[in-house]
Amino acid sequence: MKRTIFMICALLSVILIGCQSQEASVADDDSDRSKVVEHGLGETEVPEDPERVVVIGLEDIMLSLEIPMVAATGMEGHYLYDSLKEEDIHIIETVGAEYNFEAILDQDPDIIVVSESPAGRENVYEQLTQIAPTIAYDRENWKESIEAIGSVFGEVDKADQxxxxxxxxxxxxxxxxxxxxxxxxxxxxxxxxxxxxxxxxxxxxxxxxxxxxxxxxxxxxxxxxxxxxxxxxxxxxxxxxxxxxxxxxxxxxxxxxxxxxxxxxxxxxxxxxxxxxxxxxxxxxxxxxxxxxxxxxxxxxxxxxxxxxxxxxxxxxxxxxx
Missing domain, CATH: 3.40.50.1980 (Nitrogenase molybdenum iron protein domain)
Structure with missing residues (x-):
């Protein structure tokens, strides 16, 4: 009788551990979920829920959508400089259309959102993709781009607003x-x-x-x-x-x-x-x-x-x- 009870308890433990492992696996799967996004420079697999978003040149749209950013480009005197500071967003000091790849890498981004035109020159986009999944949109056609970015980050209603x-x-x-x-x-x-x-x-x-x-x-x-x-x-x-x-x-x-x-x-x-x-x-x-x-x-x-x-x-x- 005791042996039978011991075997039942052992079996239940195995089942419980298995369930916990399955739950952990599901949790891991949730955290690693991704989707393929079509954008101005191609198609890119990006995290479903990125936590570390770095923005290069599309700060205007991202601030309007109220999407959290860990870092963005800017410089003193820029019309968005104070707004970025108020949101406690790290500013990667930038002059002109130059890219500080080392400073971008230091931010350990999950995703990079970049203005299409400057990123499309030479091999800039390719270098950015080596740091993190990168999606690019046309800043000049901002209404179309804000809808697309809103869709990526689950903010379609905000984009419409x-x-x-x-x-x-x-x-x-x-x-x-x-x-x-x-x-x-x-x-x-x-x-x-x-x-x-x-x-x-x-x-x-x-x-x-x-x-x-x-x-x-x-x-x-x-x-x-x-x-x-x-x-x-x-x-x-x-x-x-x-x-x-x-x-x-x-x-x-x-x-x-x-x-x-x-x-x-x-x-x-x-x-x-x-x-x-x-x-x-x-x-x-x-x-x-x-x-x-x-x-x-x-x-x-x-x-x-x-x-x-x-x-x-x-x-x-x-x-x-x-």
Whole structure:
């Protein structure tokens, strides 16, 4: 009898240990779950629930989705720098489109989320994939990308909400501007230096908010330059002597770069002050009408829901201040 009871107890112990082992295996399987994600640079197997997310160039979208990040790229003066600091996100100091692969590796990422365009050059993407599974999205087409990223991280509803909020703000801005200055107004967006001027075309992603979304048309010179250019051109570089022909009703001006150092952008602003002293500058119709507005390259030369929202704020402030 005792022997029988002992055998039963031993059998139960084996069964119990087996169940515990199976449960542990299931738990391990849960923690190691993965899925294949299609993105701008291919297909990548990524963790189902990554804990250590490193972001390179898509911080605007990720902050808007409120997706936790352990690290992101940035630099002092960038329009998202303070927001990243407030969220206690480690900032990988970056200037321009350079990558600090060692700093990225130090963050031990489970997944890297990167802006497609710079990552697609040379072998940058390949180097990132050696650190962690890497997915890439088009920052310029931010609405499509935020939906895709929201799907990867289980935040589809949040992505829809961000787009809906932005669209509502856009419609309200259109009404405010229309009530202030009326319709049929022309605008131009330029980046001058003491040597020449970059004139940006309608349809270019950085300035499309003026044309495609707020509904302004370009002035005669901008239209002429675009007609003489190649399809898909971002804009044209012209001499300062062409500026009197820039007959847009309103002129938006930026200098420097979104990813430049504070010192570099300070130098660019000083250069603008020199340009504004030139007689040719005073001959620009919008300058003569005091309808020239300087805006920051920090957010105008990038895309994303936060950057685009700031652009709308700039336009509304400029055109409705009277």
């Amino acid at each position: 961000v787009i809906e909020t932005f669209n509502s703000k856009l419609e309200e801005a259109k009404k405010e501007v229309m009530e202030s200055i009326g319709g049929d107004q022309t605008v131009a967006f330029i980046r001058p230096t003491p040597k020449d001027v970059q004139v940006f075309f309608p349809g270019y992603s950085y300035t499309s908010v003026l044309y495609d979304e707020l509904g302004f048309s370009s002035g005669a010179l901008v239209s002429e330059l675009q007609e003489n250019g190649e399809e898909g051109d971002w804009g044209a570089v012209v001499s300062l002597e062409k500026m009197p022909d820039l007959k847009a009703d309103y002129l938006f001006v930026t200098v420097g770069s979104s990813l430049a150092t504070v010192e570099e952008n300070e130098q660019a602003n000083l250069a603008l002050e020199e340009v504004k002293k030139m007689p040719v500058w005073e001959s620009i119709p919008a300058v003569q009408q005091e309808q020239m507005h300087v805006v920051s390259a920090r957010n105008w030369m990038l895309n994303g829901p936060i950057a685009e929202s700031k652009k709308i704020d700039d336009v509304v402030e400029a055109l409705t201040r009277n």
